[in-house]
Amino acid sequence: MVWAMPDLKKYFTEGLIQVAILLSLAGMRVDVDPYLPPFSEIILGPSSALTQTQFHNLRNILDGYNVHPKSVDLDEFITARRHLSWVRSLDRLQVPAAELEAWLVHRESDNAVSIPSQVGLLEEGGGLEDMEEPMRLGSGGELSYEVAEDQSLEAFMSRSLNHPDDDELLKEEDAESFFWEQDPPQNIHQEQSENGRTQPNLLNDEEEEEDEFMVESWRNLNPFHNQMLEEDLELSGVRDGSSLWPLIDSSLLSEEDPELTGPGVQNAGEHALQFQRSLISPLLPEQESTFSLEQQWQDVLSIMESQVMNTTETIEDSLGNISDSDRNTGSIENVIHQDISLNQATLPRFPETPNSTMPNINLDTSSNAEAFEDSDIIELLMNAGSDLPSPLDPLLEEAMLDEIALMDLGLEELGQTQFEEQNQADSDSGLSLDYSQSPSSPCGSESSSSSSSSSCSSSSSNSTHSLVPDEDAVGYSHIKEEDGAVGGFMPEQTKMCQSSFLETRQFHRLPCLEHIGHDHTYNQPQSQRKPPKDFFEESTEDNALEHLSSRDEKRARLMNIPFSNERIINLNVDEFNRLLEKYHLSEAQLTLIRDIRRRGKNKMAAQNCRRRKLDVLVELEHGVDSLRRLRAKLLREKSEISCSIKEVKQRLNSLYEEVYERLREEQGLLYCDNNFTLQQGRTRNAASQNRSDSQSRRKLSKRQKHK
DNA sequence: TAGGAGTGTCATTAT
DNA sequence: CGATAATGACACTCC
Known part of the structure; x- marks a missing residue:
């Protein structure tokens, strides 16, 4: 989905740049100018497609309007990306706007919808057709996505801060995270509104925002981040009984393929869902890793900050350094995007033909696990959370480590200078x-x-x-x-x-x-x-x-x-x-x-x-x-290991998706022929996925004709 | 003019 | 026991 943003100046003045920034940070593609790369890439740092001049021009524009991408704070980002997740869910629904609105009104009248009704996109009558436009303004020019009392956000924050039982890493995060504690939720809007319009000249604010910007940039460049978006959504909606996202909660985030909910295929759908969950579940509950990595970055940045504060030159050049580091990561954007696309495929989409019949799939986890003859895959799956080899994509690994190495280099150079x-x-x-x-x-x-x-x-x-x-x-x-x-x-x-x-x-x-x-x-x-x-x-x-x-x-x-x-x-x-x-x-x-x-x-x-x-x-x-x-070294090692684990998990997700799609396409005809499916899935790579899909479809159709 | 920083000096204690 | 080192506290000077 592309969010067009034709009049940058207008949106700057009206404050919508914040929305654009948030959209970008949330992983959306926001186009600003046909002659420039997508705004999201601009906000998140210069990509390989963005020249230095273009980047500086845009930064000048941002500075001229006293709107700094670094001023985006985490809470607003969370809110925005939850909205975006919700909008994405609407996109998946592919329901006509009028129908959706009517449904929303109905749900709202039942007090089932609180937050979505406050999303300006829908209040303004925006449906799926309107999604090609940027976030709409309210009548008074206010940011329409603004949420008055986002209890979901509070619940999310309180869970993150006070209920670390959800998972281990969240516990670890709570212990040492100052990232979350920096901005108490009650001050979010005030601080945000101030930060977004104050001069970026204040040194401390500049550095803090710079760090946040780096974290957010990395977070978005992180190939696992979009996965995290979905998982955050799940965390805020599904896990918590008081979901503020009934749409997602009921029909989307439960990960039920609508195909599986067809009246005639309920059992088969449940089985398939079981199978799907059995594979996904060990792979997906890892939103903690996002925070863990964020925290690691924050730790490294805090270290950097303490070091950088000693040299004004470093402060002045921090922007350039960030740009450089981001540019380094830009070389792997293709890989990252590819991973994201693969990862996003793990959440089932509504089919093109909603009334299609559901194959009579009768699979369980064990049979499928046995079906995976690739013992390596099984081993990786079983050991996904423990000691893993590092099959990290070389490009990804290199780019990640380059960025960390730059930080370490800065530390060591500084230390060397002092020495x-x-x-x-x-x-x-x-x-x-x-x-x-x-x-x-x-x-x-x-x-x-x-x-x-x-x-x-x-x-x-x-x-x-x-x-x-x-x-x-x-x-x-x-x-x-x-x-x-x-x-x-x-x-x-x-x-x-x-x-x-x-x-x-x-x-x-x-x-x-x-x-x-x-x-x-x-x-x-x-x-x-x-x-x-x-x-x-x-x-x-x-x-x-x-x-x-x-x-x-x-x-x-x-x-x-x-x-x-x-x-x-x-x-x-x-x-x-x-x-x-x-x-x-x-x-x-x-x-x-x-x-x-x-x-x-x-x-x-x-x-x-x-x-x-x-x-x-x-x-x-x-x-x-x-x-x-x-400490930086240990954090770097920890980050590398986490990246490795996530990479493996993501690859397994992709593999699962291939297998599952294949099973679904074959409509159960070959689901018992595990060897065929898995061998096909194993030998295919991501680049040739579409081509091999079409080929296999043709093969299947031929087989069916023969039968 | 207040306050920070560097320095000298004294008193005290330790070696 | 005297000489010296170490150190806290204070005063002085400069900026």
Whole structure:
């Protein structure tokens, strides 16, 4: 079914673009422009048929109208796709519109229909003829598909959130899904209406919507998604006794072929239905897998988000990345569509001739299971939910894994970048806290190094040289001036430093960005400001250098301390004591010298302490990153396995459909001739299905004529 | 002018 | 027991 959407601008302004988006997300084909690929493909990402220019043009259009495909939220999507499922069901019915309306009115009068009557498509008198048009507007231009109180939706949501007993994976989903919890149902419409019209410039919203968009895109590209549509429908309608979809509930989703309900073939129909269910049932109840995969994607995206938030460039390029990834998946669209078409065939359609007679099929599951001589098929069928080989279509697998690999690549690249930055920072002595690794490290002169710099400790313990040159006394301040950062404040650096702790730390680990705007040089050795001289030699320049001196330097000068503070601080105990013995110093001078030494050492200790704190934080972040990568890897593996399982199930569905169609076509004449049917079904491939169908029909007709 | 960030210093405790 | 390291808390400075 093709939904024509001739006037894109009109529908943008009237809000129908939302409907188009939802239709697209729900797997409908929505045509916007004869010169463009279907809107559904546009919304869901550029396909192979969509050029980059076309895609960007459309995105510009979307942005121009402040309507962003990413703004579609899940709940609205669910509502829309339920409507779509219902409409599809109507399509299957192939009932004239007037008749359908009359029937609906009748059902509505019996209070049996609540939601369908609110679907604007029908309220506006739309029948099957109107389905070639996009969703109709209400009289006031409102979205006519809007559902006032969608109890079905609530039931669906509550089931998903509060009744995980339905299946295992739903339970798992409930445990960790924030996807569902993000938007409480009561806020759906408000948030949706706001999201759909707010500027897409807000960063966080942009990212969240981007993620949702990716999830939805993938969901639609997922070859199993359309199957999920039907199953969601079943979940909301059939499983729950309070079905809001009586049409589907009673006549469609029960999967009863109307042929089978013919008055004369009731028994045969039941048998066939049994057979059909026996094959379908193990294959179809897997709506949980949709959520599971969605959740996996959401998890991966959440990981990505946390990573991407650290780099604005990634944020800006996220759209392009998404496009690229989607484009990668576009190569398998044919396969996907094929799978979808095959899968959709599992739900029986109403026959072209409703009054056709029903073959007297008398089959049960066991006989048919035995009839499957292909032991591999049987084995796959029996093990469909457990450990399966991976017969995944290479294209599908490749595309899926490519997309995941891109994400992992982004993670690893980001992690690598961080790692390199840290290595650079660690190997660089730019940080004032990192003085121990500077060439002028005090570790080389005395045992004041920190525990985290073992090399310095060992070297300092064995230190034999007597005095350290004055200019090398405090290395961190040396670096400070070498980097030219003193007084070289850059405003943008401050901005970056304020953005987050990680960014702050990363930027401050860059040597050129350290000591931004700070000039705490009062404790620096004066040797860095002038050639190394003893105090008495430099006393004549006191006035010129006083502004650069630290408090202790000033005090030392005032007390006529005959050696530099660097020596006071950095000499080891023995050398320090020897130095004190060399001079005859007063008690006040000795006290000041000891204070200077204590303060200097404490200063370095404080720097070490702070550096250790940062190191601990860095290690913790690395641990978090590695765990995130591990989690992403495990999620990817889980997703791959789920895809494999679903692929097998879908193939089995297709095989079943072939077999069943064959049985039905042969009208029971050959249903006992299992070998023939299965061999035919096994050797046929999907591409030649129609051709072989016609051939087999001809064969059957010939046989019947012969008989 | 308030607040963040970097740094120095002090007090305290541990080694 | 003194020296030193480690660290929390506070103050100062700069932006």
